[in-house]
Amino acid sequence: MKSIIRLTNNVCGNSRWRLIVTVGLTVGILAGCNEFPEVASEIVAPYEKNYEIVGLEKDALLDSNNHAIYRTVNRENKGVEPVTIPVVPIEGKEVSLKTGRYIITGYPAGNIFIYDENRNLLLTELVGSYAGVSSLTVDIDASYTVRADGGYDSVQITPISTSLSTDLSAGLWNVGQDIESGDYDITIEHGYAYLHVFEEGKEPIVYELIGGTVGKTDGHVKLKEGQMLRVTKTSMLKFTPRGS
Numbered sequence: 001m002k003s004i005i006r007l008t009n010n011v012c013g014n015s016r017w018r019l020i021v022t023v024g025l026t027v028g029i030l031a032g033c034n035e036f037p038e039v040a041s042e043i044v045a046p047y048e049k050n051y052e053i054v055g056l057e058k059d060a061l062l063d064s065n066n067h068a069i070y071r072t073v074n075r076e077n078k079g080v081e082p083v084t085i086p087v088v089p090i091e092g093k094e095v096s097l098k099t100g101r102y103i104i105t106g107y108p109a110g111n112i113f114i115y116d117e118n119r120n121l122l123l124t125e126l127v128g129s130y131a132g133v134s135s136l137t138v139d140i141d142a143s144y145t146v147r148a149d150g151g152y153d154s155v156q157i158t159p160i161s162t163s164l165s166t167d168l169s170a171g172l173w174n175v176g177q178d179i180e181s182g183d184y185d186i187t188i189e190h191g192y193a194y195l196h197v198f199e200e201g202k203e204p205i206v207y208e209l210i211g212g213t214v215g216k217t218d219g220h221v222k223l224k225e226g227q228m229l230r231v232t233k234t235s236m237l238k239f240t241p242r243g244s
Helices: 037-050 055-061
Strands: 002-011 014-022 083-085 093-095 100-115 121-128 136-140 145-148 152-159 171-174 182-187 192-198 205-210 219-223 228-232 237-241
Touching (some): 083 093, 145 152, 192 219, 205 219
Antiparallel strands (some): 002 014, 083 152, 100 121, 100 145, 171 228, 182 219, 192 205
């Protein structure tokens, strides 16, 4: 059996150890703020039920929580051409793109940052051949800026067509365009990953997924038309319709 131990800071004013022990479906907690057991319960109960992350850890995982996450663009990709950054200087490189949907890859590995028209961070992801995820798929508005840091030798940004799928790689995905609405079990093969579910007017939801054979988690999510999904920290997240 596998134990997963996390250190979460600044809860109840002190560092707090949360011990999650996967033995069947048993989850326990070792906390440094025993005088506030209701706080520990609020954090652990959602994780025990469906591997949902809440509290300060959730806030940290959401990056910027930029409202531009809900923005949709024209995905016809008319007149859109691939862009290659053949040499990325040590200070990094920024590019502007035509409006469209793109897949971003790079060699050997580095961080991709996407900023909106106000230079506010939309998202960031470690992408590469040797570390992080293998690609990042996103809608890009012409007003956005894409930045590749100095970890790369080269970066490729390629237009990509839209099709429905139940296997989603790292990136931003629209329920209704990229995946059908419905009731799904969610899994990854190995490593760990996060699924962010965004719905206008509601608090985002963050699920953690762990792959492998020992300590593996299988989450459950109900997707609704118009929601936005962010898959992060994994190259592939599998959605299996319930009852299939």
